[in-house]
Amino acid sequence: MIISGSVTSLRMEREFMRARKFCLVALLAIGLSACGSSTDRSPAERVPSDSSLKGPADNGRPERVPHDPPESFTARGAVALPPEATAGRTNLLGDVRDLAVALHRTSAYVASADRMQTVDLTTGKVVAVARPRAEALGEDDDATAPLVSADGSLVVTPFVTRQPGAGTQSPSMELEVVATMPETGKTAWITSLKIPQAWAQRDNSTPKVHVVGFAGGNVIVTVYTGYNAATAGIDIATHQVRWTAQNIRTQAVTAEAAVGVDILGGFGPDQLVGADPATGKEKWRTEKNIGDTTVESAGPSLVRVRGYAGDGGTRFDQLLKPGTGKVRAEVPEGLDNLSCPFDQAKTLVCTSQNRLVALDSTSGKELWRLEDDQADGRFAPDVTASWHGRIYARTSSTTAVALDARTGKDRPAGLDVAPVLVNEYQGLVLVGRELLAYPTRG
Numbered sequence: 001m002i003i004s005g006s007v008t009s010l011r012m013e014r015e016f017m018r019a020r021k022f023c024l025v026a027l028l029a030i031g032l033s034a035c036g037s038s039t040d041r042s043p044a045e046r047v048p049s050d051s052s053l054k055g056p057a058d059n060g061r062p063e064r065v066p067h068d069p070p071e072s073f074t075a076r077g078a079v080a081l082p083p084e085a086t087a088g089r090t091n092l093l094g095d096v097r098d099l100a101v102a103l104h105r106t107s108a109y110v111a112s113a114d115r116m117q118t119v120d121l122t123t124g125k126v127v128a129v130a131r132p133r134a135e136a137l138g139e140d141d142d143a144t145a146p147l148v149s150a151d152g153s154l155v156v157t158p159f160v161t162r163q164p165g166a167g168t169q170s171p172s173m174e175l176e177v178v179a180t181m182p183e184t185g186k187t188a189w190i191t192s193l194k195i196p197q198a199w200a201q202r203d204n205s206t207p208k209v210h211v212v213g214f215a216g217g218n219v220i221v222t223v224y225t226g227y228n229a230a231t232a233g234i235d236i237a238t239h240q241v242r243w244t245a246q247n248i249r250t251q252a253v254t255a256e257a258a259v260g261v262d263i264l265g266g267f268g269p270d271q272l273v274g275a276d277p278a279t280g281k282e283k284w285r286t287e288k289n290i291g292d293t294t295v296e297s298a299g300p301s302l303v304r305v306r307g308y309a310g311d312g313g314t315r316f317d318q319l320l321k322p323g324t325g326k327v328r329a330e331v332p333e334g335l336d337n338l339s340c341p342f343d344q345a346k347t348l349v350c351t352s353q354n355r356l357v358a359l360d361s362t363s364g365k366e367l368w369r370l371e372d373d374q375a376d377g378r379f380a381p382d383v384t385a386s387w388h389g390r391i392y393a394r395t396s397s398t399t400a401v402a403l404d405a406r407t408g409k410d411r412p413a414g415l416d417v418a419p420v421l422v423n424e425y426q427g428l429v430l431v432g433r434e435l436l437a438y439p440t441r442g
Helices: 004-030 195-202
Strands: 102-104 107-111 114-120 127-132 153-162 172-180 187-195 206-216 218-223 228-235 241-246 247-251 258-262 271-276 283-285 289-297 303-309 317-322 329-331 346-353 355-358 366-371 382-387 392-395 400-404 425-431 434-441
Touching: 102 425, 107 153, 114 153, 114 172, 127 172, 153 206, 153 218, 172 195, 187 228, 187 241, 195 317, 206 247, 206 258, 218 247, 228 258, 247 271, 258 289, 271 289, 346 382, 355 392, 366 392
Parallel strands: 247 289
Antiparallel strands: 102 107, 107 114, 114 127, 153 172, 172 187, 206 218, 218 228, 228 241, 228 247, 247 258, 258 271, 271 283, 289 303, 303 317, 317 329, 346 355, 355 366, 382 392, 392 400, 425 434
């Protein structure tokens, strides 16, 4: 298998030999002064310009063919992502959790506590690094994934920063939202929001931050601790904070509503809330629940909510219409503890170690399920990713499989690897503790 280090070194050697041959010919023919190879340039000079990123074949960048959805992946041309992509996110079983990475076309956006790196996945080069203006707080595994707008025009990354004190003014914390341009990684704008001083006095942990979604002309961001929460809508055009909602931890955004939990000043019990993403104005609110209530995105038309209701602590697990808060469907029994991510097409893929269930993302209807010890001899594989109607999984430590998300049937094309994140150009594969981008094939 060819990995990025060997590919890069071979490419640099070839470039050096070509450059040396050119210089010798030039010196003999027209007496020009000596010239250097591309490896003699400073790092800043080696960063591609905007124009060099416009065409896939420019400056020797490998041309990539999209496959939507991909059936398989190839190690040929694989490149490594920066080590920050997996820092603190792998375990001894070879699994990776909560990647702070986003994909768009042939670029990856890798967030860590104090930076966001734009990586060209055709070459493995970091083409830009975006940072907050102030000192960043937290560890690398505190970072959450950047979010790419639906039209692919903007990449947004949140940071928690420390503002130094001056005179009698004590240090404070801020949420910095950094927007960058795709592919080039150039910073488009930065907007800051003050985090109340009382948060630090009540909770010694670093706040968590998420970019939840784009809707109503805003990017919706949320910041929270164990006892505090706030959500803000930032105007994409003006870069100004259009609205804020105290005590609200938003966890799902659709065109109709930003849906989250009102933690009621940290004293609970929680209340589910849906707000207009354009104005922040509350559209609906449920009765109080008991204990923590979880909200999850369930595609463009539904949100999933689960927890314990206030009427004696009855367990609920439902799919709601985000604009009204009305129940669209009950989540089938046995899925209480299963996460059900949306495959960015039509299906919610609910998975655990011994169960795999697919739900329709518009109706909540169960499409199919796989469980260990089924009568037909099939079993639930270990799902690593799902995207555009395909489910990617491992059936053993050395064997991978792809399934049709709508039918559950095994796809005929054999998989060599099980990616953890996928788009039409590449799948990210964990090899040891390193994350490699494998080009799609077929």
